[in-house]
Amino acid sequence: MNEAPSLEARALQKSFGAHRVIDNVALSLTTGERRALIGPNGAGKTTLINLLAGRLKPDGGAILMNGVDITDLAEAKRARTGLARTFQINSLFRNLTVFENIYLAVSEQLTTAAHLLRPALAEEEAVARTEILIRDLGLASVARSAVQLLPYGMQRLVEIAIALGLRPRVLLLDEPAAGVPAGETGVILDLVKALPAEITVLLIDHDMDVVFRFAERITVLAQGMVLAEGLPDEIARHPRVREVYLGKRHRG
C-alpha cells in the first residue's frame, strides 16, 4: 500500500531557549492506527502534541496530514482540516453548560458558527449532533449544568467530547485520564477504546496497563528523541526502554 500516512512528522525540532525539547523526531501513523506515546516526565510528549496540533511552531522539520504539508497552517486551520486534540489539563468553557461546550465545537466543524442572526438552538444539525455526543458519552443528565460544577471525571469526558465534536480524522489525546480518581478512569478508557475505527489516534498516557491494552504500536520518547518504536511486546522487551522507563514500574 502506498497510501500517505494519516499523520506524519519529519525531523521535527523545537528548542526553548538553549534547551532542545524536541530533537529530530520522526513519526508516522497510518489511517485508523492506535498509537501510544510514552516517555518519562519532561521527555517532550506534550510539546510534541503542541507541535502536531499547531499550538507551537517547530524550529525545523515538517508535519504532514495525508501527505499534505500542514507545517505552516495555523492551529485553527489544522482543526478545520480534521486534526483535533485534548489537553492534559482541562481546557473547557467553565461557565458554560456541557451542551454549550460541545455545541461550540460542533458548530465550528459544521461552519454554522458564523451564522449571525439565527438562534443557535434553531441550527438543527448542530443541535442534533451535540445531543448525540452527549448521549453517547453518558452526559445527558448533566447536559444543562455548568461544566465547572461537574466532578473532575465528567469534565474529562467533556474535554474529549469537544474534540469529538470536530469529527476528527486524527485525534491527539494528552493523558485523557489524568487527574481522575483511580476508580473512575474506566469510563474514560472505555470511551477511548470505543473510538470509531477510522480515526487515527495518538495517545499519551502514563498508565502502562492502558497503553499496552490500547496501542497497536508504541513510540517511546526520551529527552526529546525517539528512543524506540514498535509493537507493544517489542517495546516491553526493549532493554533501553526497560532501563529508562518501564523498569522502575515493572520491577516494582
Place this chain on the structure above:
Amino acid sequence: MTREALDKAVAPRSLSRTAFGLSPWEAVPWLVAFAAFFLFPGYVPLFGQIIVMTLFALSLDIVVGYCGIVTLGHAALYGTGAYTAGLLAVHGWTEPISNAICATLVAALAGFLTGAVILRAHGFITVMLTLAVTVTFYEIANHTDKWTGGDDGLKGIDMSPLLGRFEFDIYGDTAFFYCLAVLFLALVLVRLLVNSPFGWSLRGIRENIGRMHAIGCPVYRRLLQAYTIAAGLAGLAGALQAQTTQYVALRALSFDLSGDVLIMLIIGGIGRLYGAFIGVPLYLLAQDELATRDAANWYFWMGILLIVIVLFARGGILSLASRLAEVLARRRA
C-alpha cells in the same frame, strides 16, 4: 448531591436558557420608558440622553461583555458617528434617518480599521491600544477645528423633520420617541446576535480563547466582525446624540466618556444584554439628582456607589438580582 439536585442547583451564565422565547421582564424597560414620558414631562430631554447612552452602552456590552475585550476606546467610535452626523447635517444632509445610517456606516468602518490593529493584541496591550485610538481621534478633531469647531464644539446642526412630518421640538418629544425606536431596533439586533451561533462563539472566545483556536474557530475574524458591528451601533448612538442635541462636544471623542460608559455598564452588569438598561438610567439619574443636591461632591458619591457595587455585587445589579431570584426560588422549592 445527586445529578438531578445538581442540575437544579446550577444556574450558570448560560446561553441556552435565554436562546428561545421572551421573558415577560423584557417588556419592563419599554413600559418604564412610556410611563416616564407621561409622568415626568419636564425630564423628557434627560430621558432622551439616557436612551442614547443606553444604546451606546449596549454596543459596548458586545465588546466587553460578550467578546471579553476591555476597551477604553469606545468613545472614539461614538464620536466618529456624532461628528459624521453633525458634519453631514451642517453641510446640508439633514434628513435624520439616512444621516444616521451614514454615521453608522462610517463608525463601523472606523471600527473595522482600528479593530484590525487592536484585536491583534491581547490583554493589557489591547487596553493601551484602545486608549491610544481614542486620544488620536480626539486630537484629530481638536486640530481640525476649522470643520469640527474644536474645543467650542460643532454647532449649527439643524435636522429636517423626522419622516418629513415630525419636527424636533424643544420639549424633546420627537427626539424621545425617535431614540426609543432606534434603541428598540438595536436591541432586537443585538439580542438576535448574542443568541446566534456567532454570539455563542464570542462567549466561547471570552471564556477560553485557546480552546476556540483548538476547535478551529477563526478567532480574529469573529472578533473583528463583532467589533465592527459594535462600532456601528456606537456610531449610531453618537449620531442620535448629535441630531437630538444639535451639538457635538469634543467630549464625544474623549477617554472620559469611554470610562463613564464602561462604569455605567459595569454597574448594570456586563454580558447580560440588559445591563445597559439598568446601569445607564441609574447612573445618569443619580448624576442628575446628586448634581442638584450636592453639586460639588456628586462625583464622590458616584465613586462610593461604584465601590459598593464592585465589592458586593460583582457582575453588576443584574447579577445581584438574578442571584436573589435564585435564592428565593430555592427557598420556595
